Amino acid sequence: MDGSIYAGTLARYLLTSGMVALLCLGVYGLLKLLHAREETAAGYALITPWLAGFLVFTAGPILASLGLSFTSYDLFTAPKWVGLENYRWLFTDILDFWPSVKLTLAYAFLSVPLGVVGSLLVALLLSIDVRGIGTYRTVYYLPAVLPEVSVALLWRWIFNSEAGLLNVVCRPLFRLLGLGKPDWFGDPRFVLPAFVIMSIWGIFGINMVVFLAAIKNVPKVLYEAAEIDGAGPLAKFWSVTFPQISPVVLLQVIMGIIGALQIFTVAMFARPTSAAGRFMNQLVYERGFLQLKMGEASAIAWALFIIILGLTLLVFRSSSAWVYYEAEVRK
Amino acid sequence: MSGQAQAAILGSPSRARRRRRTAKLAVRLVSYLVVTAGAAVLLVPFFWMVSSSLKELKDVFAYPPAWLPIPPQWHNYLDAWRAVPFGRYLANTIFVTVLGMFAELTSCTLVAYGFARYSFPGRNALFFILLSTMMLPYHVTLIPTYMIWRNLGLLNTFDPLVLPAWTAWGPFYVFLLRQFFLGIPRDLEEAARIDGANVLQTFGHVMLPQIKPAILAVAVFAFRGYWNNFLGPLIYLNDMGKYTLTLGMYLFMGGVNEAPQWHWLMAMSTVLALPMLVTFFLAQRYFIEGISLTGLKG
Numbered sequence: 215m216d217g218s219i220y221a222g223t224l225a226r227y228l229l230t231s232g233m234v235a236l237l238c239l240g241v242y243g244l245l246k247l248l249h250a251r252e253e254t255a256a257g258y259a260l261i262t263p264w265l266a267g268f269l270v271f272t273a274g275p276i277l278a279s280l281g282l283s284f285t286s287y288d289l290f291t292a293p294k295w296v297g298l299e300n301y302r303w304l305f306t307d308i309l310d311f312w313p314s315v316k317l318t319l320a321y322a323f324l325s326v327p328l329g330v331v332g333s334l335l336v337a338l339l340l341s342i343d344v345r346g347i348g349t350y351r352t353v354y355y356l357p358a359v360l361p362e363v364s365v366a367l368l369w370r371w372i373f374n375s376e377a378g379l380l381n382v383v384c385r386p387l388f389r390l391l392g393l394g395k396p397d398w399f400g401d402p403r404f405v406l407p408a409f410v411i412m413s414i415w416g417i418f419g420i421n422m423v424v425f426l427a428a429i430k431n432v433p434k435v436l437y438e439a440a441e442i443d444g445a446g447p448l449a450k451f452w453s454v455t456f457p458q459i460s461p462v463v464l465l466q467v468i469m470g471i472i473g474a475l476q477i478f479t480v481a482m483f484a485r486p487t488s489a490a491g492r493f494m495n496q497l498v499y500e501r502g503f504l505q506l507k508m509g510e511a512s513a514i515a516w517a518l519f520i521i522i523l524g525l526t527l528l529v530f531r532s533s534s535a536w537v538y539y540e541a542e543v544r545k
Numbered sequence: 546m547s548g549q550a551q552a553a554i555l556g557s558p559s560r561a562r563r564r565r566r567t568a569k570l571a572v573r574l575v576s577y578l579v580v581t582a583g584a585a586v587l588l589v590p591f592f593w594m595v596s597s598s599l600k601e602l603k604d605v606f607a608y609p610p611a612w613l614p615i616p617p618q619w620h621n622y623l624d625a626w627r628a629v630p631f632g633r634y635l636a637n638t639i640f641v642t643v644l645g646m647f648a649e650l651t652s653c654t655l656v657a658y659g660f661a662r663y664s665f666p667g668r669n670a671l672f673f674i675l676l677s678t679m680m681l682p683y684h685v686t687l688i689p690t691y692m693i694w695r696n697l698g699l700l701n702t703f704d705p706l707v708l709p710a711w712t713a714w715g716p717f718y719v720f721l722l723r724q725f726f727l728g729i730p731r732d733l734e735e736a737a738r739i740d741g742a743n744v745l746q747t748f749g750h751v752m753l754p755q756i757k758p759a760i761l762a763v764a765v766f767a768f769r770g771y772w773n774n775f776l777g778p779l780i781y782l783n784d785m786g787k788y789t790l791t792l793g794m795y796l797f798m799g800g801v802n803e804a805p806q807w808h809w810l811m812a813m814s815t816v817l818a819l820p821m822l823v824t825f826f827l828a829q830r831y832f833i834e835g836i837s838l839t840g841l842k843g
Contacts, residue, residue, distance in 0.1 A: 223708075227708060254663075266712055271686065272681065279686060339579065350581075352825075356588070357591065362773050363817060379590075468680075479776065483795070495682070498684045498687070508688050522681075
């Protein structure tokens with residue numbers, strides 16, 4: 215096996231780029247032909263790649279997966295309509311489904327607030343301009359640089375029941391608490407704290423860097439104005455920094471929720487035992503691609519989708535109260 | 546309130562200034578201590594990974610654990626690398642990452658520009674739809690998308706991992722880039738448009754230079770995304786010769802009942818992280834500082 219495994223993909227890659235470009239031009243030409251304004255034609259031409267991708271890879275598949283969730287389908291024989299059977303199974307399945315919903319939600323509710331508030335605090339501390347601060351920023355970002363796979367394996371090793379660093383270092387403490395040697399990824403009591411600790415270590419940097427950039431982007435003039443008004447550090451944070459970076463905070467909270475609920479790769483590599491617990495996406499993969507129960511898998515995926523949708527809309531609803539866009543006010 | 550004005554109220558000017566300076570110093574000192582302690586805690590797992598990767602398997606489980614691997618077993622890295630065809634997996638990963646990133650950056654920038662700067666009927670509704678796709682769990686579209694590639698006869702190729710990148714696959718990147726475009730004053734573009742520049746000229750000569758730091762930031766995110774993609778390779782690639790590094794690691798980790806070779810796994814985790822570390826150190830300046838320099842502020 216040599217370069218030949220790449221040639222086909224490369225050819226189709228170039229072909230796809232050409233097709234997308236032609237489609238953009240086509241949309242532009244068509245709209246001009248229909249006497250659309252220049253602004254409209256150009257705008258639609260520019261967003262055409264996304265629009266096409268949305269129809270083919272998102273809208274179509276969403277509808278298809280909703281349809282599949284009402285069927286029994288194993289990839290090889292035609293899907294068989296079973297009505298609400300899959301969902302009834304979900305609601306009555308207390309062995310796999312409900313524990314996974316509970317674990318996934320608990321994980322998001324713990325890791326997102328801790329991650330956002332923690333990284334904002336660190337970003338504020340690291341935003342001061344003193345000598346050597348660059349080194350600190352690098353150190354804090356380091357965990358976020360690691361790939362998820364490395365992070366998961368690293369923590370699985372640290373959480374190792376017998377020889378893991380955590381259990382060895384905390385042996386006296388755990389013995390005092392009567393925990394013995396916690397089997398972090400094999401015990402339902404410890405699997406949640408283990409994943410939260412892991413996520414906070416890993417996500418800190420990414421959030422921190424984005425916050426840091428946002429904080430540095432706040433015009434100095436605003437701070438000077440606040441200082442003239444006699445504002446202390448806390449007042450400066452609440453009346454200048456926070457409103458200015460609030461769009462970024464919103465973005466981080468939403469991305470955090472979406473990311474946390476969709477945890478998959480880390481869980482696959484940390485490999486909690488089925489007794490300890492499974493995240494929803496792991497169930498989707500197992501039902502769908504290992505047991506070939508595509509209908510059941512689609513129903514689980516839809517349940518997760520509805521949970522994400524609900525929580526995100528809730529945060530968006532609240533955002534008008536605390537998010538401030540400068541450009542929109544100016545318009 | 547200026548220093549003098551405050552001093553006039555509080556008493557002698559030098560005393561007030563000294564007090565303010567001491568308070569500032571104390572705050573700074575406490576900040577330093579907190580930040581240093583946090584940094585130390587963050588670094589321990591990282592250090593432990595590298596340290597474990599350089600130990601012999603029997604020493605990995607030693608009690609009490611040795612912090613430093615003496616002597617360092619450098620051959621662990623070579624042994625682990627050769628245990629599974631990681632060289633091939635590296636080549637596959639680079640192929641997927643380069644193609645994916647290029648297409649993703651190109652398409653996302655254009656789409657973000659369209660959404661940020663052109664007003665057309667339906668724009669807000671479409672952008673709202675784009676935003677809501679961010680909430681869409683990848684797993685919801687997974688099975689039907691898998692069926693599309695199966696019908697095209699392109700399972701077990703790299704196509705499903707890279708071709709969709711041409712369609713501005715990452716709504717998050719579009720969102721981020723649009724935010725940057727919105728932060729740039731319209732004056733420059735309008736000047737260019739009045740001078741008779743068309744869409745692409747305005748974009749290439751006026752906008753692109755301004756959002757370079759943002760593109761670089763998105764490039765770093767996209768690089769991470771493709772390099773670390775696990776679910777895609779997991780379901781689409783069957784031949785072991787086509788595995789990417791992450792999927793290779795999954796194979797290397799062994800089955801549920803196998804005892805993991807922790808020294809090798811830590812060595813490979815370190816290797817997998819290296820390109821991320823190098824990119825970060827190279828791009829750090831642009832990534833962190835550059836983001837704050839966008840717009841006309843400089």
